[in-house]
Amino acid sequence: MAVVAAETRVFLEVRRRLQSALLILGEPDEGGMHLDVSITPTSLLMRTPDGCTEIRLPAGVRLVPSSCAGLQYIRGDGLHLRLRAQAESSPKLISVFNQSLQAQECCTFYCQSCGEVVIKDRKLLRVLPLPSENWNALVEEWCCHPDPFANKPLHPRENDCFLGDSFFLVNLRSDVEQEPKANTKVICKRCKVMLGETVSSETTKFYMTEVTIQPSEGSFPNIPRSQFVQSVVAQCLVELSSARSTFRFTIQGQDGKVYILLWILNSDSLVIEPLRSSDCSNKFPLLEDFSEAGSSSAWNAIKVLYQPCIKSKNQELASSWEGDISVHPLTLPSATCLELLLxxxxxxxxxxxxxxxxxSFQVAFLKI
Structure with a gap:
């Protein structure tokens, strides 16, 4: 096959469950040159008069060249084609905090934005998941006698960590500087980012998007902020959709204001970034922030539909979703909601x- 291009923009998405792949060779902005595309089970090869670029597929992913179908050219977009793909099943997700939180370990809590130590050398004897936020209402339905848990919220002891949907609770000692009362924000001393809030005089809620937890013998992992937020939110969404069979979410700030309506389309996408060199500018713009020159990357990602709800946009739809019991709210700091929308x-x-x-929805990928 052949197409005219000055600079080819490549998009490749592999669906693991469907065993299929979508390849798009973008339309050039201006000018043109001859481009030949060859597909092998393990790579894509694009040749121009100036040279060639090879995109190697990651281990465990193979294309079936003879299955090429649905070939079409869309003006302003480029050449589309679909193929069968042989891909290993999606790796089992490990809870975002179980990766680093292990009972009996001594851990240090860092501000993810700047690396400031928030809690140092905290030994965790128990790391336990919290029930859903409506557990008290469910107990009332189950019990034929007065609720034994009424007015008894679950609070962690000194060496406990309780995991929620988008936060975790720890027993507050003298590690965090804040006013000794409930419902006050916990602010990073260095960068002034909101890390969480106090739930009671002894319990502090930290948001998963704001704090990194590492074994005390380790060091602060310097992960780009955008990459960290995407990964944490994507994993939270996948875990919640699996546990509660829900695929629609409202992303709301700690003040209860809805910022984003989000609908999961699929969680089995693998997006592959091509090999780049100084002689070739072909790349996946979707992943350009996280790749290094001369390397190739494959990212597991979830595909979502979303609608922004800022500046009075989509208020009627947001109200409808908020009143729907099949829609699950996910609470983050308001500033992080805006980061996620960006x-x-x-x-x-x-x-x-x-x-x-x-x-009427916009589409995006969130990399896991």
């Missing part, structure tokens, strides 16, 4: 034009 918007405009919208 990430979604940036990833949306990086997609080929034909993939950016579905019905």
């Amino acid at each position: 990430i979604l918007s940036r990833n949306n405009v990086s997609l080929p034009v034909s993939l950016r919208q579905m019905n």
Whole structure:
């Protein structure tokens, strides 16, 4: 096959469950040159008069060249084609905090934004999941006598850590400087980012997107903020959709204001970034922030539909979702909600034009 291009923008998504792949070779902005594309089970090879670029697929992923179908050219977008793909099943997700939180370990809590130590050398004897936020209401339905847990909220002891949907609770000692009363924000001393809030005089809630936890003998992992937020939110969404069979979420601030309506389309996508060198600028714009020159990357990702709810947008739809029991709220600091909306918007405009919208929703990938 052949197409005219000055600079080819490549998009490749592999669906693990469907064993299929979508390849889009973007339309050039201007000018043109001859481009030949060859597909092998383990790579894509693009040749131009100036040279060639090879995109090698990651281990465990193979294309079936003879299955090429649905070939079409979409003006303003590029050449689309679909193929069968042989891909290993999605790796089992490990809870975002179980990766680093292990009972009996001595841990240090860091501000994810700047690396400031928040809690140092805290030994955790118990790391336990919290029940859903409606557990008290369920107990009332189950019990034929007065609720034995009424007015008895679950609070961690000194060496406990309780995991919620998007937060975790720890017993507050003298590690965190804050006013000794409930419902006050916990602020990083160095960068002034909101890390969480106090629940009681002894219990502090930290948001998963704001704090990194590492074994005390380790060091602070310097992960780009955007990458960290995407990964944490994506894992939270996948875990919640699996546990509660829900795929629609409202992303709301700690003040209860809804910022984003989000709908999971699928969680089995593998997006592959091509090999890059100084002689070739072909790349996946979707992943350009996280790749290094001369390397190739494959990212597990979830594909989502979203609607922003800032500046009075989509208020009627947001009210409808809030009143729907099948929609689950996910609470984050308000500033992080805006960060997430910016990430979604940036990833949306990086997609080929034909993939950016579905019905009235915008489409984006969140990398796990």
